[in-house]
Amino acid sequence: MSDDRRLDVLRAIVEDYVSTGEPVGSRALVERHNLGVSPATIRNDMAALEEGGYIAQPHTSAGRVPTDKGYRVFVDRLATVKPLSAPEKRAIGQLLEDAVDLDDVVDRSVRLLAQLTHQVAVVQYPSLRRSALRHIELVPVGARHLLVVLITDTGRVEQRTLETPGDVDELVVVRLRAAVNAHVAGRRLAELGDAVEDLAAAFGPQDGALLRQVVDVVAETLAQESEERVVLAGTANLARGGGQDFVRTIGPVLEALEEQVVLLRLLSEMAEDAASVSVRIGRETQHDGLVETSFVTSGYGDEGGASLARVGAIGPLRMDYPGTMASVRAVARYLTRILAG
Structure with a gap:
């Protein structure tokens, strides 16, 4: 999909749906976003996006919601990962730098990331x-x-x-x-x-x-x-941030999170991605229990480029991708700095 205007429409749909949890209609897009085109043009763009599989209509007479494909385009087209605020950076630094050993560092990191992202945080121990x-x-x-x-x-x-x-x-x-x-x-x-x-x-x-x-x-x-271990925190966030439809399907997600082998496989696969922050969306996780979730990870532990382990966040498809990616990247960088010191 190369039409810049349709990309703008898709971005607006994703942002509104993440914010409200409600299907997005053309009228809402006109009212909330300065897209510079008529409502009729927006409806045509939405029809094209739906035909391309980027958005879908959950039920008759409703607005549209992003699909896995739509979220993927949105994430891939993020120009930059927004930086954290200065107070957020200070809070991360102060919390992690007071840790007394590796177990304490991992425990503080996973709890902090769960608080920052309002998702399930995952920290992998450095491999021996x-x-x-x-x-x-x-x-x-x-x-x-x-x-x-x-x-x-x-x-x-x-x-x-x-x-x-x-x-x-x-x-x-x-x-x-x-x-x-x-x-x-x-x-x-x-x-x-x-x-x-x-x-x-x-x-x-x-x-x-x-x-x-x-x-x-x-x-x-x-x-x-x-030696291959992961630590989780913030599981209760799953019941708060994904909307009623997500809560009704939370059982398979919890079962998947209990299987460390599933998380370790995903972390290993995502370690091969070239991007500093990797995102797997829905069916890209290749696990039936995680098809309604997205997994954002980043490597940490080696300032030379090859990471020793990964840190990440798992949440519903309807997550704040820019904010989650920024938090995961920031915690990974602080972990690298602390371990190098």
């Missing part, structure tokens, strides 16, 4: 596979147990306990800790195996065996699927 290792701590726990603590550059902390074949020598543990950290600090977790192979040769057979135990524990930690 895409993180770099900042430090490994080895702590003797009793005579024959060793606590292995992994700390990543994103602030994520994982810990495991291993049983040693013999009594733990604290001097050996100190030596192992220093040697391991000297070789692995700053490396991506997927690169650790090669990094410590040469290191094992520097220790005697017994100490080398303990080193390999530590490496095996690290590898097992990386392999666990539980």
Whole structure:
């Protein structure tokens, strides 16, 4: 669709429908928008938009509402994502910068985004596979147990306990800790195996065996699927913002949100989008439970361009797309800044 005037009509229909929740008629468009054409011309444009599948008439003698296709054109033609106000930016910065660790950052972020967007907020934990290792701590726990603590550059902390074949020598543990950290600090977790192979040769057979135990524990930690986690907040917003028709279909949406595998698949697919803010609308989610929703996401965690995880908001098709996109992008940028610091 290339007719600029019809794009203006479509934009006006989307904005009015998002604002009022009521089907939009030609008379309302004339009264609320300075489109510079006659009511008859607007009716013709609306007929063309309906024929093209961009708007639809929900029932006889009603105005028109946007379709998935119409929302997609509206989102794609947004010239810019409107910036947040200075008070909103300050509020985000103050809330997130006071966080004490990664769990606190994620918890604050998801609650804040739910408040900003009035949607369901989603924050994905940074993946261990895409993180770099900042430090490994080895702590003797009793005579024959060793606590292995992994700390990543994103602030994520994982810990495991291993049983040693013999009594733990604290001097050996100190030596192992220093040697391991000297070789692995700053490396991506997927690169650790090669990094410590040469290191094992520097220790005697017994100490080398303990080193390999530590490496095996690290590898097992990386392999666990539980590392892929998402946190939700604002589920109650679904019952408030989508209108009565949406509330009647809320059950399948809630069921889909409970399936983390669904959200993780969507987040993974949206990570491949070139845009800084990605939007999936209705059936683009490819999940029956989410056909009445839209999902707005942005990557965070790496100022170099490749994101470690994503943050987003899910809400009804009739959402404030410019405002939601701006909020998601702003929270993602603050998350990146905090994790980089």
